[in-house]
Amino acid sequence: MEKVHAGIIGLGRAGQMHLKNLMTIPEIVIEQVADVFIENVSEHLNDIGITNQTRDYHDILNNPKVDTVFIFTSTNTHEEIVTAAAKAGKNIFCEKPLSMNQVEEASLNVLREVKKAGVKLQIGFNRRMDPQFRNVYEGVRNGKIGTPQIVKVTSRDPDLLPHDLIQRIGGLLFDFTMHDFDMARYMMNSNISEVYAKGGTLIDPTLKDIDDIDTLALVLQFENGTYGLIDNSRRAVYGYDQRVEVFGSEGMLKAENVSNSTVELYNNKNEELQKPLPIFKERYREAYTAEMKAFVRSILKDEPLVAEGRDVIMAQRAAVAAKKSLETGLPQKVDTSYPLE
Amino acid sequence: MEKVHAGIIGLGRAGQMHLKNLMTIPEIVIEQVADVFIENVSEHLNDIGITNQTRDYHDILNNPKVDTVFIFTSTNTHEEIVTAAAKAGKNIFCEKPLSMNQVEEASLNVLREVKKAGVKLQIGFNRRMDPQFRNVYEGVRNGKIGTPQIVKVTSRDPDLLPHDLIQRIGGLLFDFTMHDFDMARYMMNSNISEVYAKGGTLIDPTLKDIDDIDTLALVLQFENGTYGLIDNSRRAVYGYDQRVEVFGSEGMLKAENVSNSTVELYNNKNEELQKPLPIFKERYREAYTAEMKAFVRSILKDEPLVAEGRDVIMAQRAAVAAKKSLETGLPQKVDTSYPLE
Amino acid sequence: MEKVHAGIIGLGRAGQMHLKNLMTIPEIVIEQVADVFIENVSEHLNDIGITNQTRDYHDILNNPKVDTVFIFTSTNTHEEIVTAAAKAGKNIFCEKPLSMNQVEEASLNVLREVKKAGVKLQIGFNRRMDPQFRNVYEGVRNGKIGTPQIVKVTSRDPDLLPHDLIQRIGGLLFDFTMHDFDMARYMMNSNISEVYAKGGTLIDPTLKDIDDIDTLALVLQFENGTYGLIDNSRRAVYGYDQRVEVFGSEGMLKAENVSNSTVELYNNKNEELQKPLPIFKERYREAYTAEMKAFVRSILKDEPLVAEGRDVIMAQRAAVAAKKSLETGLPQKVDTSYPLE
Amino acid sequence: MEKVHAGIIGLGRAGQMHLKNLMTIPEIVIEQVADVFIENVSEHLNDIGITNQTRDYHDILNNPKVDTVFIFTSTNTHEEIVTAAAKAGKNIFCEKPLSMNQVEEASLNVLREVKKAGVKLQIGFNRRMDPQFRNVYEGVRNGKIGTPQIVKVTSRDPDLLPHDLIQRIGGLLFDFTMHDFDMARYMMNSNISEVYAKGGTLIDPTLKDIDDIDTLALVLQFENGTYGLIDNSRRAVYGYDQRVEVFGSEGMLKAENVSNSTVELYNNKNEELQKPLPIFKERYREAYTAEMKAFVRSILKDEPLVAEGRDVIMAQRAAVAAKKSLETGLPQKVDTSYPLE
Known part of the structure; x- marks a missing residue:
């Protein structure tokens, strides 16, 4: 089975929910996870068999095993991390919005980097x-x-x-x-x-x-x-x-x-x-997993992105x-x- | 049983539907009916026992037995007939609007006459x-x-x-x-x-x-x-x-x-x-009768009008x-x- | 319009409900009504325009204007009245059962008379x-x-x-x-x-x-x-x-x-x-009228009886x-x- | 977290469905699995991290790490395996029936062994x-x-x-x-x-x-x-x-x-x-997991069995x-x- 090799960035409440869903998808191999407060979740991650942990998301971007990053950090970091991930050549899953600035030029700049890199970016319109x-x-x-x-x-x-x-x-x-x-x-x-x-x-x-x-x-x-x-x-x-x-x-x-x-x-x-x-979490429980599966299909089988x-x-x-x-x-x-x- | 003595003005399709409903209300005595084309419905009216028929609605307004008129004529006649009925001292049931003129002064003039006459006017917001x-x-x-x-x-x-x-x-x-x-x-x-x-x-x-x-x-x-x-x-x-x-x-x-x-x-x-x-007729079937019953109660028991x-x-x-x-x-x-x- | 000329026998609570329904069917002319306690309902009957009233149901059976009888009397009278009505050549509507006797021979005897008379008998399986x-x-x-x-x-x-x-x-x-x-x-x-x-x-x-x-x-x-x-x-x-x-x-x-x-x-x-x-009465309100209409159709248009x-x-x-x-x-x-x- | 150390016996279609459910319950550690045709599923089991596999269910009964067995084998083996598991002192989950013989004595014999051993037996009335x-x-x-x-x-x-x-x-x-x-x-x-x-x-x-x-x-x-x-x-x-x-x-x-x-x-x-x-599988999807969770609670917290x-x-x-x-x-x-x- 062809696989998506994933790095997860951000393991707050949302990130943990998404991580749980990602683990149920057989085509996803979780190669590495990052969180600025990684020590808070480290033991739990070990428990569930995720041992490659880091505090610095750049480690994930530099990890050659990782081809796709899932970004679950707070909104104010999206602009920086998505841009960096695109430059690192990773496919990207990220929640909306792409920038804090409601003037759209900031978001467009991020999207220009994504376009230049030729990577896939799926927006979390679950x-x-x-x-x-x-x-x-x-x-x-x-x-x-x-x-x-x-x-x-x-x-x-x-x-x-x-x-x-x-x-x-x-x-x-x-x-x-x-x-x-x-x-x-x-x-x-x-x-x-x-x-x-x-x-x-x-x-x-x-x-x-x-x-x-x-x-x-x-x-x-x-x-x-x-x-x-x-x-x-x-x-x-x-x-x-x-x-x-x-x-x-x-x-x-x-x-x-x-x-x-x-x-x-x-x-x-x-x-x-x-x-x-x-x-909330119950209502869109299936949607959260389904959007990840769709992203996997768009990477592995070049199907259209659900939301771009x-x-x-x-x-x-x-x-x-x-x-x-x-x-x-x-x-x-x-x-x-x-x-x- | 105290009764409402009714005159019906207008027996087109809407009028006939309303007439049928009115006949099921025991407190209503239909004293007289009027329609400019009364000959078209005369036989049917005789069949159902309504023999006091006229072409001219003024006959109803002049009929001392009638205390209440139900107006089912086309919109362009409302202004004239409601005004005349108010002047004749009859309680009035009439479909909206009260005038063709979308400038509301025409409707307000009608309502001024109703107020002056001290009669009840119910609007057919069924x-x-x-x-x-x-x-x-x-x-x-x-x-x-x-x-x-x-x-x-x-x-x-x-x-x-x-x-x-x-x-x-x-x-x-x-x-x-x-x-x-x-x-x-x-x-x-x-x-x-x-x-x-x-x-x-x-x-x-x-x-x-x-x-x-x-x-x-x-x-x-x-x-x-x-x-x-x-x-x-x-x-x-x-x-x-x-x-x-x-x-x-x-x-x-x-x-x-x-x-x-x-x-x-x-x-x-x-x-x-x-x-x-x-x-349409089925959906509001009960409403059409209920609004008439409410009007009867407002006349006989001085309950508030459903719509004024x-x-x-x-x-x-x-x-x-x-x-x-x-x-x-x-x-x-x-x-x-x-x-x- | 061809009509059914009806005699109503029995005006207790059930009979009055049925009478109200029968009056809404245009093909039915109510020629005469009978009840052993006719005086209890006489005034109300006059109010609704039914003046040919009798205490004795035989008057209805002997009334040449009546071609169809609707029997709403108590169960213990069914056997006698249905038999007499059949012998008088009237079409018959009657509630089940046809006899008090649970040994079916009594009911069959009634049905033999109905068959011999060649009249229609509809059972009230509403x-x-x-x-x-x-x-x-x-x-x-x-x-x-x-x-x-x-x-x-x-x-x-x-x-x-x-x-x-x-x-x-x-x-x-x-x-x-x-x-x-x-x-x-x-x-x-x-x-x-x-x-x-x-x-x-x-x-x-x-x-x-x-x-x-x-x-x-x-x-x-x-x-x-x-x-x-x-x-x-x-x-x-x-x-x-x-x-x-x-x-x-x-x-x-x-x-x-x-x-x-x-x-x-x-x-x-x-x-x-x-x-x-x-x-109860609300649930089968439409059924009660519909069974009467079906009976009228079976008489006037020789359609099959709903229940025989x-x-x-x-x-x-x-x-x-x-x-x-x-x-x-x-x-x-x-x-x-x-x-x- | 206190855990249930499980052995799974039988990995046909039903067994695989149950295995998937059991893996979602954090209190369950799957120590060993057995199936007479273990080679058919061996690769898949390795894929999902279950490497302690055997052809012979006795290996599980003899495994001191295992305290509880889940029996998903065909009906004709229930009598033998449940009896053996009880004798080995394991808690038991088993689908009905306990014996092929519709004469209940065979089932009662199994239950006598369970009682003697003092282990918990939950019947799969999901x-x-x-x-x-x-x-x-x-x-x-x-x-x-x-x-x-x-x-x-x-x-x-x-x-x-x-x-x-x-x-x-x-x-x-x-x-x-x-x-x-x-x-x-x-x-x-x-x-x-x-x-x-x-x-x-x-x-x-x-x-x-x-x-x-x-x-x-x-x-x-x-x-x-x-x-x-x-x-x-x-x-x-x-x-x-x-x-x-x-x-x-x-x-x-x-x-x-x-x-x-x-x-x-x-x-x-x-x-x-x-x-x-x-x-079928969708309708009782939640029930299948819930019955396992209930069994876990009855073992770890001595709650009553759902079905015994x-x-x-x-x-x-x-x-x-x-x-x-x-x-x-x-x-x-x-x-x-x-x-x-």
Whole structure:
């Protein structure tokens, strides 16, 4: 079996979850792992048989056995590490965004290095590989609903994040809605060309202090003339609410929330033991592994990447436009050209 | 049993449907009916025992036995007939709108006459009495989802209307979306203060010739700071798609489409005999009778009207604002004051 | 329009419900009504325009305007009235059973008179006309599940009946399960040839005093070699539980319970506002009218009867066999021949 | 972390599936594996790091590092290996049955050795650990439906098995229905005291040649006076149909089939992309791991076993009684005493 020889960079909470998933994929050999606080996880790594550990990610980039790096470090390091990995000739998996700077030139510079190096870069838009959304996506692409006309994304987090975390990862639009922009664009197979956003702090008014919001309603226009609606909330008390609906000339496809339970309770109060709606890690558990498998296939069999540089740029532009729309109260055009063609 | 003594004005298709419903309400005595083409329905009326028929609606207004009129004539007659009925001292049931003129002064003039006469006027926002939406509404009012934050209305017609009919009843925004504006406002218990609309002709490009559209996406802001999203289409091939969702600080209530079937088919194709989604008259069958019963109660027991003059003005203003938003590409403020207080 | 000229016999609670339904069918002219306590309902009848009232059902049988009688009197009068109506040459609608005597000869005698008179007799197995069960039935007949192999009927009453009523109408097997025997036989299109029953008093032990039970589990064998399972309870606290499932060589069709609500509530307790399950009259509301319409069609257009004499005999035999099975602890064969062929 | 030191005996298809699950449980150290055809899987085992391999299961029993054996060999070896493992002082996990002989004395002899050795023996009634059924079970035990009165188990295989396999594993009653007997008994928390079975070959008449059937309907009585119904089929074309319903004095709990999809398709044919019903390994995927985890807890923390020797004896007796009921056409009493108390 041909294998991907992987180096893992970043073993915080996200990195550990991804590591666990990567270990279930037979085509992946984990050659080396790196974390600035490697001593915190060293014993556990030894336990599970990963002994080649380092504090310095450059060791991985210099390791000739490694052909592919998975970057799970915090956002503010992406720009530096992705650039260095590209220069080292490694294939790269990295979460969005590629740079902290919302001015896209920083991200584009990273992508230019990736292009120059001729390596593969997959962006962690994991929801594209969620079985439910994938099923909708494929149905739409296969013409089951005719020509798509309207896409609706409902995306609500189960609870507020700490303010300091928000400041590090970029606020509702850049941390959360960006996934929805990507999903809407993916479903419609067309770039977002205009955004109108309306939102505020209906849950936590102190979010204003850090220039963030918790509730958001958006109308999108796509390049192909179709429409989109997104609504976001930071606190859905009933769980992680993730639904997508695509309406077209010949029908509608929608993915409802996922539940783990098929048990129904009937009693004289006429209530039902409701399907406990899943939390974050459970909801996209399969997607996290599936995106890695897809990346492996794109490396070993040259299949198309699930999400690439262009995708993160387009989603980021939509988020920037939404932010400006919130600030100005006006709809904002979104540039759909891509300079790295 | 105290009774409402009714005169029915207008016996076209809508009028006949309403007549049938009215006949099932024991508190209603149908004293007289009027239609300009009364000869077309005369025999059928005799068959069902309604013999006091006239061509001229003034006969009903002059009939001292009649205390309440139900107006089912075409939109362009509402202004005249409602005004005359108010002057004749009759209680009035009438479909929206109250005038053809989208400048609201005409409607306000009608409402001034109603107010002066001290009669009851109920507007036919029948969806307020739909059992599903009513159930959501009451849940929201009773605090089941805490403080409402986002309302979403999905409203899609099963098929395009003829152009000439559209011209008579006023286009998507005034014929169709107006119900959704009213529903959104009803659920949130707050006036719409701003509208942003994006739409076009994705189904029938010739609608442009009559200045209409077939597909629409809207973001609303309410006076109380909350948000709304509406999406409309004129052609949902799978049926009449009418759903409402209200999201709040303590949960979410939503009304899914109504189906008449609980039958499930399992076979080796893993398809299901899908719940045949209902068409228009079926979907709101109960609502049409329920709104009449509510009107009877408001007359006989002085209960509050389900929908009154103010409601039609507010929905109309939202439609006018949406139209201007479509024309200008900009969000539009909506006046929420009511001059007839 | 050709009409059925009806006489109604029996205006107790059931009779009044049926009368209301009959009045909605345009092909039915109600010529005369009879009840031994006609004075109790006389005023109400006058109110709704039915003035030809009598205490004595013979007046109806002697009324030359009446061609069809609907018999809603108590079970112990069926034998006498149906026989007399047949002799008077009237078409007959009657609830099961045709006689109090569980020895079927009494019922057969009634059916012989019906046959001799050449009139139509429809048995009130209303569930055959329930839209859900009808949908399953038609799917099965149209081959959607291939060859049927197993039928399952779940049938549970919402609450215990008074002992004196039970004694008048015949206990669980004859009042309640008999409908399920008919439904199972209808779905499989084959006579029941063997019954094994197991049951007891898990809810109300005092039912033993009147030789009745409240809980029942049955296995059926059909003449064509297929199998059936029925379970009954007199008290399902969550409502009237009526489900049917037919399994076959190419799939399964099942009718779940009917609910009036499509509203879903999500909150932090992960419960759902459960579809309020319907009570008796609501659950079969449409079936009651549909069976009457079917009877009208069979009279006016000579369509087949929905349920005829043979059907009540077969269901009754299954009930008798089940009773004997309970008494002996052994399975019982059921005679499937029909002497009136 | 305290660990279970495991030896795996039998690496056919079932064994390999279980091995994969066992490897995901951190408390389990796999010390050695055995299979009579170990050469077939040797390379794969080396690949996944299991190098201590043997052809002879005695090597495992003699391995002092091994404290627990998991037996996944064919049924005809259970009696010998379980007995030997007990004598060797190992804790034992084994699939039902414990002996080929349907006369229970052989199984009881095995259980006597287990008792004498004082080791733990868990029977692989995996469905007890299925999350859906577990949820129902816990609801019933916690009184959510009051006193249970009726249990219904629907259990249908997706397709016929080869005749030679059937002969090795014991026919519908012993291979398949036995799980349902256990489930019914588990839900009602009471022994089965009587069985009536009706069945035949509606799918494959040649099953008669090997004294087996493919379709089955059963009525059970439990020691505590309650009732059960089971229906089985060997071929449900739509997938693996596994449902359980428990009805009680205060309500009903039921577990519907599990689907992996929440995607709904609406089109003008009013069909739905039906939730693809799962096949065997998928349906109980979680249960297979959960039963192992439960066994680990019972060893390390002395928690009660999920299913023990008594359980397999009781299920086996029900199967034997059902077989006799089929042969005689009569209900059969089932002994509920347990000699190894």
